[in-house]
Amino acid sequence: MxxxxxxxxxxxxKPLVHQITNYVVMNETANxxxxxxxxxxxxxxxxxxxxxxxxxxxxxxxxxxxxxHWIEAMLAAGWAANQRGVPVVLDPVGAGATAYxxxxxxxxxxxxxxxxxxxxxxxxxxLVGVAAEVRGVESTAVGAEPAHLAREAARSLGVVASVTGPxxxxxxxxxxxxxxxxxxxxxxxxxxxxxxxxxTGCFLAVAExxxxxxxxxxxxxxVAGEEAARGARGPGSFHVNLYDALAALDPGTLDSRAxxx
Amino acid sequence: MxxxxxxxxxxxxKPLVHQITNYVVMNETANxxxxxxxxxxxxxxxxxxxxxxxxxxxxxxxxxxxxxHWIEAMLAAGWAANQRGVPVVLDPVGAGATAYxxxxxxxxxxxxxxxxxxxxxxxxxxLVGVAAEVRGVESTAVGAEPAHLAREAARSLGVVASVTGPxxxxxxxxxxxxxxxxxxxxxxxxxxxxxxxxxTGCFLAVAExxxxxxxxxxxxxxVAGEEAARGARGPGSFHVNLYDALAALDPGTLDSRAxxx
Amino acid sequence: MxxxxxxxxxxxxKPLVHQITNYVVMNETANxxxxxxxxxxxxxxxxxxxxxxxxxxxxxxxxxxxxxHWIEAMLAAGWAANQRGVPVVLDPVGAGATAYxxxxxxxxxxxxxxxxxxxxxxxxxxLVGVAAEVRGVESTAVGAEPAHLAREAARSLGVVASVTGPxxxxxxxxxxxxxxxxxxxxxxxxxxxxxxxxxTGCFLAVAExxxxxxxxxxxxxxVAGEEAARGARGPGSFHVNLYDALAALDPGTLDSRAxxx
Numbered sequence: 001m002x003x004x005x006x007x008x009x010x011x012x013x014k015p016l017v018h019q020i021t022n023y024v025v026m027n028e029t030a031n032x033x034x035x036x037x038x039x040x041x042x043x044x045x046x047x048x049x050x051x052x053x054x055x056x057x058x059x060x061x062x063x064x065x066x067x068x069h070w071i072e073a074m075l076a077a078g079w080a081a082n083q084r085g086v087p088v089v090l091d092p093v094g095a096g097a098t099a100y101x102x103x104x105x106x107x108x109x110x111x112x113x114x115x116x117x118x119x120x121x122x123x124x125x126x127l128v129g130v131a132a133e134v135r136g137v138e139s140t141a142v143g144a145e146p147a148h149l150a151r152e153a154a155r156s157l158g159v160v161a162s163v164t165g166p167x168x169x170x171x172x173x174x175x176x177x178x179x180x181x182x183x184x185x186x187x188x189x190x191x192x193x194x195x196x197x198x199x200t201g202c203f204l205a206v207a208e209x210x211x212x213x214x215x216x217x218x219x220x221x222x223v224a225g226e227e228a229a230r231g232a233r234g235p236g237s238f239h240v241n242l243y244d245a246l247a248a249l250d251p252g253t254l255d256s257r258a259x260x261x
Numbered sequence: 262m263x264x265x266x267x268x269x270x271x272x273x274x275k276p277l278v279h280q281i282t283n284y285v286v287m288n289e290t291a292n293x294x295x296x297x298x299x300x301x302x303x304x305x306x307x308x309x310x311x312x313x314x315x316x317x318x319x320x321x322x323x324x325x326x327x328x329x330h331w332i333e334a335m336l337a338a339g340w341a342a343n344q345r346g347v348p349v350v351l352d353p354v355g356a357g358a359t360a361y362x363x364x365x366x367x368x369x370x371x372x373x374x375x376x377x378x379x380x381x382x383x384x385x386x387x388l389v390g391v392a393a394e395v396r397g398v399e400s401t402a403v404g405a406e407p408a409h410l411a412r413e414a415a416r417s418l419g420v421v422a423s424v425t426g427p428x429x430x431x432x433x434x435x436x437x438x439x440x441x442x443x444x445x446x447x448x449x450x451x452x453x454x455x456x457x458x459x460x461t462g463c464f465l466a467v468a469e470x471x472x473x474x475x476x477x478x479x480x481x482x483x484v485a486g487e488e489a490a491r492g493a494r495g496p497g498s499f500h501v502n503l504y505d506a507l508a509a510l511d512p513g514t515l516d517s518r519a520x521x522x
Numbered sequence: 523m524x525x526x527x528x529x530x531x532x533x534x535x536k537p538l539v540h541q542i543t544n545y546v547v548m549n550e551t552a553n554x555x556x557x558x559x560x561x562x563x564x565x566x567x568x569x570x571x572x573x574x575x576x577x578x579x580x581x582x583x584x585x586x587x588x589x590x591h592w593i594e595a596m597l598a599a600g601w602a603a604n605q606r607g608v609p610v611v612l613d614p615v616g617a618g619a620t621a622y623x624x625x626x627x628x629x630x631x632x633x634x635x636x637x638x639x640x641x642x643x644x645x646x647x648x649l650v651g652v653a654a655e656v657r658g659v660e661s662t663a664v665g666a667e668p669a670h671l672a673r674e675a676a677r678s679l680g681v682v683a684s685v686t687g688p689x690x691x692x693x694x695x696x697x698x699x700x701x702x703x704x705x706x707x708x709x710x711x712x713x714x715x716x717x718x719x720x721x722t723g724c725f726l727a728v729a730e731x732x733x734x735x736x737x738x739x740x741x742x743x744x745v746a747g748e749e750a751a752r753g754a755r756g757p758g759s760f761h762v763n764l765y766d767a768l769a770a771l772d773p774g775t776l777d778s779r780a781x782x783x
Contacts, residue, residue, distance in 0.1 A: 023284055026284050027289065030451040030452075031450055031451050031497075031500070034449060039397050041358070043326065047361040048327070048362065051360065052397070240500070241498075245495070248494075
């Protein structure tokens with residue numbers, strides 16, 4: 001399937017995407033999921049995560065505002081997802097900024113079968129032991145070329161690695177796709193990385209493989225970002241345009257706009 | 262009183278509406294409450310909910326992102342509200358999706374005197390034991406006609422039932438009002454159900470009865486949705502327009518736009 | 523330095539501003555921080571707050587949706603900030619509305635060296651023992667003139683007091699600056715007080731003194747509010763414009779628009 005075909009499938013099947021994510025972006029990733037055409041649900045209680053994930057087409061784990069109860073919920077949901085064949089996305093927000101975040105991301109990777117690891121270069125580099133500088137939740141300097149980093153992360157962590165930045169790189173350990181869609185304005189609002197992880201969850205629920213899902217999600221989100229930047233007067237109006245653009249994505253023309261190499 | 266008269270009273274008295282709600286929509290329901298003309302306050306600590314609800318004109322309980330501490334806070338706030346005559350709205354988000362949510366909604370209904378139960382058809386059907394399909398927080402199929410469902414819920418649960426959908430139905434067990442205001446775009450963003458529960462809380466603080474409050478709130482919110490859809494280019498701009506439209510609601514003309522039968 | 527010079531420094535140095543804040547406004551204060559030109563990070567786990575604050579140029583504590591675990595995190599972060607010379611802003615949201623909030627704000631002031639206390643008149647009056655009426659998180663009546671209140675708060679609490687309202691007043695106990703920038707629409711959306719505290723954190727990371735930071739932040743935020751009000755059709759579009767306006771603030775002309783006396 002292509003990004004356009006997967007988008008059409010998302011809109012027809014409306015997969016439920018279970019998200020255990022951070023407080024900062026819950027509304028934003030829920031609305032991005034709805035705008036794309038899938039159904040979001042946020043649930044983090046240990047009493048219900050296993051039941052909820054059983055209804056879902058994908059599970060998105062995001063460590064952006066961690067605490068110990070939430071880690072237990074993420075692990076419980078992840079285990080249940082693995083048992084039921086529900087694919088899992090991990091967004092290791094801020095790995096490298098504090099030991100707590102690095103350790104938690106590592107623990108999830110150790111205990112859960114993660115289909116796609118989606119992060120910025122600093123976060124991914126931290127998890128493969130490459131030198132990186134992470135300030136808060138921003139990647140500021142990484143001692144590795146991103147295509148190489150994506151391949152290394154995929155191989156050493158046993159995931160599809162989705163490393164986003166000015167150009168995104170996705171690797172399954174063999175192939176590396178570079179996606180040049182997007183716009184610099186995506187970096188001017190908080191939560192666009194988290195949204196791209198949510199989009200990856202939506203595509204995982206329908207795509208042929210985790211590699212395809214990761215690439216297709218970044219194409220779709222990047223094209224929406226390009227559209228949103230048109231006429232934006234700043235980060236506020238760009239943010240509003242982004243939901244409009246996600247909802248307006250056309251499955252029939254999406255593939256013609258993909259910049260994948 | 263009518264919807265217009267109650268809206269005028271809200272803007273004059275600015276009732277405090279205490280909301281214990283989910284992480285996804287806290288900002289959205291607070292801003293909708295302010296835009297309508299009331300004052301929102303979010304407080305969930307057991308140490309303060311009883312004191313806070315004593316200052317409030319209504320209490321809104323919403324189980325959208327549950328955990329055990331929050332359930333205890335909801336019960337404590339609900340008991341205090343009942344003792345002080347502060348009316349309570351319950352929004353049973355996701356009842357029917359997981360046993361935890363169904364059980365929690367049922368427990369609140371058992372232990373608290375709920376004035377208005379505001380939910381979608383699947384959630385309300387679940388709570389009266391009618392067959393329903395709930396995926397995450399979306400109602401997808403219900404084995405009952407909505408007017409009948411509202412009346413049954415009101416009778417069996419001892420509440421005013423406010424069942425929202427393409428046409429909303431409100432019943433006190435005897436009367437059933439159908440409200441045809443609104444716009445399909447309300448379903449394209451997350452939290453509009455939660456907002457309609459918050460609006461119900463605002464009207465409860467001033468209206469003559471819980472039945473009137475539930476009807477008037479859905480008229481006002483539906484008319485705002487109709488206005489917001491004008492010129493909206495998608496869910497992002499609709500969302501922005503919705504707050505503008507709530508603030509622009511005119512008490513003098515609101516009743517002429519009500520589609521209630 | 524002036525507001526314009528400090529803004530230029532924020533954009534050049536991009537200080538990390540660690541925020542432990544309430545659920546309602548996390549997205550909003552993060553986006554306002556980014557729009558101004560600094561980097562926000564939200565982290566509240568006891569396991570990581572000390573490490574995170576060590577990376578930060580300022581710490582913002584906001585008690586808007588309290589619970590006991592969060593108070594412990596705020597204290598731990600505050601102690602670490604004090605030890606490392608990282609300046610601390612406290613936003614005592616709702617002090618005066620419940621004893622829990624008043625006591626918590628007082629406890630933080632007692633145990634942490636707070637550089638700037640930023641609140642509305644009711645909250646600040648409560649903390650200095652002046653009669654005040656606080657409904658939820660709104661200040662409705664205060665028995666003191668605001669310039670006097672700011673000076674008294676600064677003296678008795680040993681902070682720079684930043685009392686916002688139709689005209690803002692900042693005092694270090696000796697000087698009192700009145701800032702007349704802003705627009706009444708700032709009061710129509712939730713979280714603008716919290717945003718002004720976040721802005722204060724951004725300026726604290728670069729300004730010459732806490733007094734200068736508090737004044738400069740309110741000038742910048744007020745000018746952005748003035749710009750955002752142009753063409754706003756209501757609170758929704760004003761909210762969007764506010765982020766655009768923060769990002770568009772021009773260091774070269776900001777000082778010419780300051781209304782400080």
